Amino acid sequence: MSKKVMILPGDGIGPEIVEQACRVLESVNTKFNLGLEFVEELIGGASIDAHGEPLTDAAVERARGCDAILLGAVGGPKWDTIDRAIRPERGLLKIRSQLGLYANLRPALLYPQLVEASSLKPEVVSGLDILIVRELTGGIYFGEPRGIRTLENGEREGFNTYKYSESEIERIGRTAFEMARKRDKKVCSVDKANVLEATILWREVMDRLAPEYPDVELSHMYVDNAAMQLVRAPKQFDVLVTGNMFGDILSDAAAMLTGSIGMLPSASLNEQGQGMYEPCHGSAPDIAGQGIANPLATILSASMMLRYSLAETEAADAIDAAVGKVLDQGLRTADIVTDGTEKVGTQAMGDAVLKALP
Ligand code: NAD
Numbered sequence: 001m002s003k004k005v006m007i008l009p010g011d012g013i014g015p016e017i018v019e020q021a022c023r024v025l026e027s028v029n030t031k032f033n034l035g036l037e038f039v040e041e042l043i044g045g046a047s048i049d050a051h052g053e054p055l056t057d058a059a060v061e062r063a064r065g066c067d068a069i070l071l072g073a074v075g076g077p078k079w080d081t082i083d084r085a086i087r088p089e090r091g092l093l094k095i096r097s098q099l100g101l102y103a104n105l106r107p108a109l110l111y112p113q114l115v116e117a118s119s120l121k122p123e124v125v126s127g128l129d130i131l132i133v134r135e136l137t138g139g140i141y142f143g144e145p146r147g148i149r150t151l152e153n154g155e156r157e158g159f160n161t162y163k164y165s166e167s168e169i170e171r172i173g174r175t176a177f178e179m180a181r182k183r184d185k186k187v188c189s190v191d192k193a194n195v196l197e198a199t200i201l202w203r204e205v206m207d208r209l210a211p212e213y214p215d216v217e218l219s220h221m222y223v224d225n226a227a228m229q230l231v232r233a234p235k236q237f238d239v240l241v242t243g244n245m246f247g248d249i250l251s252d253a254a255a256m257l258t259g260s261i262g263m264l265p266s267a268s269l270n271e272q273g274q275g276m277y278e279p280c281h282g283s284a285p286d287i288a289g290q291g292i293a294n295p296l297a298t299i300l301s302a303s304m305m306l307r308y309s310l311a312e313t314e315a316a317d318a319i320d321a322a323v324g325k326v327l328d329q330g331l332r333t334a335d336i337v338t339d340g341t342e343k344v345g346t347q348a349m350g351d352a353v354l355k356a357l358p
Contacts, residue, residue: 002035002036002037003034003035003036003037003067003068003310004036004037004038004039004065004066004067005025005036005037005038005039005066005067005068005069005070005305005310006038006039006040006041006062006063006066006068006069006070007022007038007039007040007041007069007070008040008041008042008043008069008070008071008072009040009043009046009072010043010044010045010046010071010072010073010074010088010283011044011045011046011072011073011074011075011076011079011088011283011285011288012072012073012075012076012282012283012284012285012288013072013073013283013284013287013288013293013346014044014071014072014073014074014283015072016288016289016291016293016295016346017072017073017279017293017294017295017297017298017346018070018071018072018298019295019350020295020298020299020346020347020349020350020353021070021295021298021299021301021302022038022070023350023354024299024302024319024322024350024353024354024357025038025070025302026038027354027357028306028312028315028318028319028357031315031318031357031358032312032314032315032318034306034310034312034315036310039062039066041059041062041063042055042056042059043055043059043071043074043088043091043092043095044073044074044075044079044088044089044091044092044283045074045075045076045078045079045088047059047091048079048082048086048088052086053086053091054074054086054087054088054089054090054091054094055090055091055094055095060094060095060098060099063095063098063099064098064099066274067274067309067310068274068275068276068277068305068309068310069095069275069276069277070276070277070278070298070301070302070305071092071276071277071278072278072279072283072298073278073279073281073282073283073284074088074089074091074092074282074283075087075088075089075282075283075285076088076283076285076288077285095276096136096137096268096276097137099270099274099276100137100270100271101136101137101268101269101270101275101276102135102136102137102138102168102171102172102269102270102271103133103134103135103136103171103172103175103268103269103270104132104133104134104135104136104247104251104266104267104268105131105132105133105134105175105179105266105267105268105269105304105308106131106132106134106251106254106255106264106266106280107129107130107131107132107264107265107266107304108128108129108130108131108132108234108251108254108255108257108258108264109128109129109130109258110125110126110127110128110129110257110258110259111258111263111323111324111327112126112127113324113327113328114258114259114260114263114327114336115259116259116338117258117259117260117336117338118257118258118259119256119259120231120234120257124232124233124234124235125234125235125257125258127235128234128235128257128258129183129238130234130237130238130239130240130254131179131183131238131239131240132239132240132241132242132247132250132251132254133172133175133176133179133239133240133241133242133247134241134242134243134244134246134247134248134250134251135164135168135169135172135242135243135244135247136244136247136268137244138163138164138165138168138243138244139162139163139164139243139244139245140160140161140162140243140244140245141244141245141248142244143160143161143162143163144161145159145161146159146160146161147159162196162198162243162245163198164198164199164201164202164243166201166205169201169202169205169206170205170209171271172241173189173205173206173209173241174209175241175269176189176239176241177209177210177212177213177216177218179239180213180216180238180239181213181215181216183238183239184238185215185216185217185238186216186217186219186237186238186239187206187216187217187218187219187238187239187240187241188218188219188220188221188226188237188238188239188240188241189202189203189206189218189219189220189221189240189241189242190220190221190222190223190226190240190241190242190246190250191203191220191221191222191223191242191243191246192222192223192224192246193220193222194222198243199243202243203220206218206220206241223242223246223250226240226242226246226250227249227250227253230250230253230254230257231253231257234254234257240254251280255280259336260294260335260336261279261280261281261297261335262279262281262293262294262296262297262333262335262336263294263296263297263300263336264279264280264281264297264300265277265278265279265280265297265298265300265301265303265304266278266279266280266301266304267301267304267305267308267309269308269309273308273309274309275305275308275309277301277302277304277305277309278298278301279297279298279300279301280297281297287334291345291346291347292333292334292345292346293333293346294333294334294335294336294346294349295333295346295349295350295353296323296333296349296353299319299323299350299353300319300320300323302319303315303316303319303320303323304316306319318357318358319353319357321356321358322353322354322356322357322358323353323356325356326349326352326353326356329352329356330342331344331348331349331352332344333345333346333349
């Protein structure tokens with residue numbers, strides 16, 4: 001049976017890097033006889049220019065009918081001043097909420113060949129392999145009531161609501177335990193249970209789930225300590241699970257441990273295992289159109305898609321191995337180039353990955 005993949009190139013460097021990921025996907029599609037079919041839609045500024053909105057309802061409906069989605073990035077200065085309600089990033093929020101993509105998986109994996117690109121000492125980061133599991137559709141970013149109100153004394157006050165229901169916590173908790181089972185079998189749940197009631201409940205629910213996963217070791221850490229430990233001794237972590245806001249911040253910090261944001265893929269999954277896959281970086285308008293963007297985060301996002309939504313582990317392993325080989329050959333885009341390596345552009349990097357596939 002064929003499986004449908006939606007391609008959303010987006011804006012800026014999006015189309016350039018997605019093009020390389022599609023070449024790689026098409027190659028493994030043939031080599032491993034995957035039966036993938038591709039459909040393409042507009043998102044972000046590209047969709048605003050064509051349809052007056054960052055993602056059409058028709059595109060969402062088409063996405064619903066697909067097994068997985070590969071996204072480049074959205075946004076750019078051209079759309080920075082338009083009405084907030086139709087800005088490019090609204091397209092992202094729309095697809096996340098419409099498809100119920102509640103689990104954001106962000107691996108922070110340091111390739112041994114890139115250890116010099118990290119700002120931390122090699123002995124602190126070499127061998128780093130963390131997976132951050134961030135709750136994506138709840139918590140303080142969505143909690144009501146929210147707003148800015150004027151108090152009786154005339155002063156204005158901003159307010160948001162931090163809340164998580166037991167079922168929301170349980171759902172993301174299970175995702176973290178399941179992911180840990182496929183890795184080093186350790187989950188560290190990050191909260192602020194010494195101050196926030198919502199995270200006292202978070203901790204309780206995680207403890208309640210733990211006996212169902214006796215092969216996985218559960219620990220808890222306050223978010224301030226987790227931030228410190230991520231830069232002090234990041235290799236102590238396997239899977240980190242946390243709420244929307246803490247995850248937003250910690251996953252960016254973890255990303256930088258690896259040296260280049262151009263290397264980092266991500267996945268956002270719903271309860272049916274359908275997922276959207278995208279690089280962690282944005283549309284990089286400063287380098288768009290120059291043919292120098294690093295396509296590897298998007299190529300690795302395609303590999304995550306094969307692994308997590310399409311159950312094509314062999315093809316995913318082949319892509320990961322090909323990326324490793326290309327780095328071994330000393331090929332680097334401008335963002336990760338160091339002394340003694342060879343600088344290549346977006347297309348040449350894509351060519352090299354294709355050539356390195358089995
Ligand atoms: P950015 O990630 O686009 O760029 C930050 C820096 O990293 C830039 O110097 C850029 O050149 C570099 N960079 C990023 N990806 C790279 C790659 N693949 N290869 C080489 N260098 C790379 O973040 P920003 O500059 O804060 O945002 C630019 C635009 O992207 C904004 O409009 C923002 O709203 C949007 N954005 C989109 C997403 C998304 O689509 N998921 C995420 C973040 C930012």
